[in-house]
Amino acid sequence: MQPFVPASWVRDRDVAVVDVREPWEYDSIGHLPGAVNVPFDAFRSDEGEAGKLPPRGEWEALLSEAGIGSDAEIVAYDDTQGVFAARFVVTALLLGHDPGRLHVLDGDFSSWQREYGTTTDPVDPTPAEYESDPDAETPLVDFETVRDLLPAVDAGDVTLVDTREEWEFEEGHLPGAVQLDWRELVDEGTRGLRPENELRALLTDRGIVPEKRAVLYCNTARRVSHTYLVLRQLGYGTVDLYEGSLTEWRERGGELVGNE
Known part of the structure; x- marks a missing residue:
């Protein structure tokens, strides 16, 4: 990938x-x-x-x-x-x-x-036929899965990653989560990803390593999407996405730690 x-x-x-x-x-x-x-x-x-x-x-x-x-x-x-x-x-x-x-x-x-050049010319695409695959295997995990993984997070066997800003994390996060603002992965100058050696050093420093299962969340699964793709770019094996993220976690009464 x-x-x-x-x-x-x-x-x-x-x-x-x-x-x-x-x-x-x-x-x-x-x-x-x-x-x-x-x-x-x-x-x-x-x-x-x-x-x-x-x-x-x-x-x-x-x-x-x-x-x-x-x-x-x-x-x-x-x-x-x-x-x-x-x-x-x-x-x-x-x-x-x-x-x-x-x-x-x-x-x-x-x-x-x-x-490279850009254009303001309109694009009128020829309609196609798109069919999704409801049976495809995906990295999606739900509330129950994340809740049941908390003991493994506490034991250090799973890394739960919060991709929001530090102040958001401090206000309330899932138990045992580590904080990694997705913006730390991009270079302000090039506007693309930071060099691979810098990415790997940053991730390792946060305890996010290729050999350990990672589960990612944010507030509404926008920021987590970028981090997911970065980890896959770097060859991380088991990376899961909690689509419901903190919004659903709160709504369903999931445990939070922080300043709330």
Whole structure:
């Protein structure tokens, strides 16, 4: 799995490019040549499959209208260092798209502009037929699974990772969790991932190591999506996503520790 791909990789391949920014940004500021616009709010839902995942039928219609087929190789981008694009990619993965055909532009729209051209020309995609795979194996875990894993977290056998900011973590987090703000994984200058050696050192310092199962959460599963893809990029084996995240955990009376 190669979740993050450089601009040169995107330029040289025939892939479905998805811009998840707001329509006004896509239309007025410009976009990558051939990119279709699928705004972030279009694939977020409070009444979907789980957490913020959209209903499967709506997702299939959305991608079909965007001209994206079931077997398409997809590259998503935003202008926010990849966190919104990562959510699009993880949404596709959790709804059954082949993970080996899902990528995020390493960097974002601003970093692309430094090297390559953009356009404001409209893109009118030919509708495709997209079918998700409800039987696909995914890294999704639910409330009960996370709750039942807490003894293993306490024993040091599982790493529970909170990808929110430090102040959020201090206000309340799941028992035994370690804090890793997803923004620590990106370089402010390049707007893409930090060098691999720096990423590995940072993760090891927090106790997030490849040989140990990791379970990730944030508030609404947006930030956690980026961290999930980084760990997969680095070859981490068992990485699970708690889609419901802290929102569901609170609603269902899960134990919290911190300053609450």
